[in-house]
Amino acid sequence: MTRPREVLWAALRRRPAVLAKIAAWSVLEVTPAFLIGHAVARAIEDGFAAGRLLTGLAWLALLGGAWLVAAVAARQVILGVAALAEPFRDDLLHHVVRGLLHEATASFRAPPPGGAALTRATLQVELARDAFAALVTVLRGFVFTLVSAALGLLTLVPALALPVLVPFALGTALFLASLPALIRAQRAHLEADEATGAELTTVAGALRDLTACGAEQSAGDRLGALVEAQAATAARLARLTALRTTALTVGGWLPVLLVLAWTPALLAQGVAIATVVGALAYVTQSLAPALGGLVEGVGVSGVRLLAALGRILAGTPAAIPPPPAARPADVTLTLRQVTFAYGPQAEPVLDRLDLEVPDGEHLAITGPSGAGKSTLAALLAGALRPDAGQVLIGGLPADRVDPAARLLIPQEAYVFRGTVLENLAYPGEASEHEAEAAVAELGLAELVARCGGYQGLLDPAALSAGERQLLALARALLSPARLIVLDEATCHLDPVAEARAEEALARRPGTLVVIAHRAASARRARRVLTLGDGAPRDRRFAREELIP
Template sequence: MTPARLLRDVLRRHPRRLAEIAGWSVLETAPAFLVGFAVARAIDDGFAAGRPATGLAWLALLGVAWAAAAVGARQVVLAVAGIAEPLRDELLAHVVTGALRRASGAFQAPTEAGSAAVARANLQVELARDAFAAVVTIVRGFAFTLLSVTLGMLTLLPQVALLVLPPFVAGLTLFLISLPALARRQRAFLLADERTAEELAGLAGGLRDIAAGGAQDLVAARAEGRVEEQSAAARALARVTSARTAALAVGGWLPVVLVLAGTPWLLANGAAAGVIVGALAYVTQSLAPALNGLVEGVAVSGVRLAVSLDRILRSAPPAVPVAADEPDGHAVELRAATFAYGPHAEPVVDRLDLLIPEGDHLAVVGPSGAGKSTLTALIAGMLRPDAGAVLVGGVRAHLAARPARVLIPQEAYVFRGPLLENLTYLADADRAQVERAVAELGAEALVTRVGGYDAEVDPGALPAGQRQLIALVRAYLSPARLVILDEATCHLDPAAEERAELAFAARGGTLVVVAHRLSSALRARRVLLMDGGRTWLGTHAELVRAAPPYADLVGHWEPEYA
């Protein structure tokens, strides 16, 4: 799907919102229609005629129009948001789809889907949403302002329109002709700016390694190249921006010159002094600002929108399947698995050997930064080991068919839509199965609070604990026989956490839990302690006796073990 088609489809799906925008825009641009006429009448029929009360009445009417326009502007913003937010949700669906496909070995050319890449994609979604709202607001405002001013000038004196509209249309045409080149230059500058920022951010994060490796000159030369690239893009943009300046001069200020130069002709055609001032008010207070807003907004927000949409739509690779391997069971085995975040970084998981047999219930504990979440990502196939192997059912984790396992992270994903669709996202379950799963996990109160299974879920309105409950029910209903909970119950109270873990343990299959509380380790059959590159594996009682770091960790949880 192209960006243009996506935007067209989004607008077509919201005819009521578009009607609201049009209706409130009439109110918002009422001053654009009234400003010149009211000023002319206030001068000619009021102050110049010796009737100051009449002049003040016309100006008061203009003030009322401005007050009403403020109300209209607020409603326009709300109506535009009613279109922009669904666009944001649709784009997020593309981002999530792309992240899942890149993380899955079930699609061609898999790539790493790290949190940084997902964060950048989410940023692109926010930029696209904001740019879309800005473009809709600007183009709408320009169109209604032009219509209002045209009607106002024809009402004031038709000859005024003959002096104002031709140069205005010429300036607008000049801008539209230069827009493709301007868009290309603006896009090139934005991309060069982002590449420079990425280069400098990476440089700042690796200063220690750069100094240790003596690569200062090489890195400096590469950064200098990025800066020069951005500088060249800025110069090219500045050159083509002259066309934008010319468009503003022709469309925004040439009409002022023509009105002033054509004053004798206007006076000869029945215009009074107030009409001349009113005509200038139309140009300087409405037309010129509208053209300037269009030029600036489309040149910046329009290009940002096009760039962001292009990146987002390209982020979801085509679903062309390759031969995904079906695991033989759901046992997990790590053979000297090693992983580090970067070629020069210390390994987070270092030559780890681990066997998690089918049906096991393993709790993973350790201090923050010990590699617990990295381990779960390796088992889930979201990360690939730098050395060694991670197998699920005898198949490399990143190549294993996805229905074999499910990972619920600390920040659970919930999408905008019916609650039932959120719960059955990973399974083809009927209502009775869903209700049983909800009861097992103690999520009945959540269903009631949301408003039932058919109620629309607003992720932003749900507390983190309730989002986790939705994700837990979703995982419980899935066909996966390997369930990985990476602090997926940390926002629940201890009783709710216990109920969830016991439900998954009774469900069958293999359960791996990154423990948030000591109680999770006590409920598990075995415990894996990760601490500073070392690991210990055993039951809770065995580790208390044999692993001093575990006894110390338990002592922080329960003073009687200190």
């Protein structure tokens, strides 16, 4: 599993120029943190206390100018942080999708809609993005403010560095020591929230069935228990959060008491009272707010970020293993006692099906709607794994055969925004000369010309369903795959275009399997497999017919 620390460091290291820009603007943003003590001390001592009003106002005006510069710098810092946070959000979505795909391919079942997966992909990604931006802003502000205020204090009155910076460091250390417990509590709260959201989604989608079965009470009790568990985690999180007040008191307000306690000794050493006031300004206006921001930002945003990342990355493998690259000598299809059902309690769509399709065969699969034609097509192409039995391509399990050797074209053809040639050659490579032959065979020349030639940009939304299917069929014609399965991939074409496409694909070397939605498709095939209705009393789900 990918660790949160790796994701965070990767997000920061990827854009060093943005980090440099943030650091440069941060120096200007914390200028008031350095000037405030000096400006207040000089305004009092050299200005107002000495009867020089304009001098006092000038020092305050200098401080006000620094605040204006800081406001401009703060805007640039926010833009810089946004430039880090948005790619970070994209990274998290990538991890979520990769994790869900890994789960789906591992089990050969699509994840259920909604529920925990949807929560992780939406709410927690947005939560992590916002928390990341807040954390970067807070940590940056804390570090730069601490350095600026410490330098200002050391240059104004070095004797107060010890009573100010030591308790400040102690309060910071106390807060950091409490973070592990806060992270665990926050993670438990997020897990409870995810569980509640998943159960609520399930219950909301099954209200009619629950009512019909009289299960409203049990469903309500189960949901109520999850809500109570979530409330308990929230209460524990609130108790731990209250401990942050101790750290803030030690680091932010104990220095004020120590400065006041040190004042008589400082005055006896000749330190002006205005200088003491300036030192208090550093504590109350720079250091205490910086620690408060750290406690609030890291204690809330940081904890939320780490907890959310833990949940987001929980289903993400460290790396998705590449698909096997086994290439069989031929593409003979062999099905042995194949059974498949969509769920452990569902009736099998296919039950103990045996089938042998020699290499180079042209097979049509027919049958009523719901008989399992698309399921069989996916099994033949290795996109689904059977619950029992074997599906072999050239003697190898279908799902372990190199994807370049097998191709499944579904009813809804995949066309992406790119050039015409990129769409035709995907996922391999093909020259314009090779593409021209396929385009000519399928009658796509007019569409290619309309799009501006092979280098013209293709807009999927501007194409009809039939045009998208023709592009996908031309892609199949150009592919190196020796097994092509068409799952009603010509249903939007007229009979003439359908016949031309199927005949062109049948002339290719290899095996062609067509889910036939028209009788003409079955008549063009050399062999037909008709799937029955799957009545429980009849365990033979299929019969073969040879067409003369």
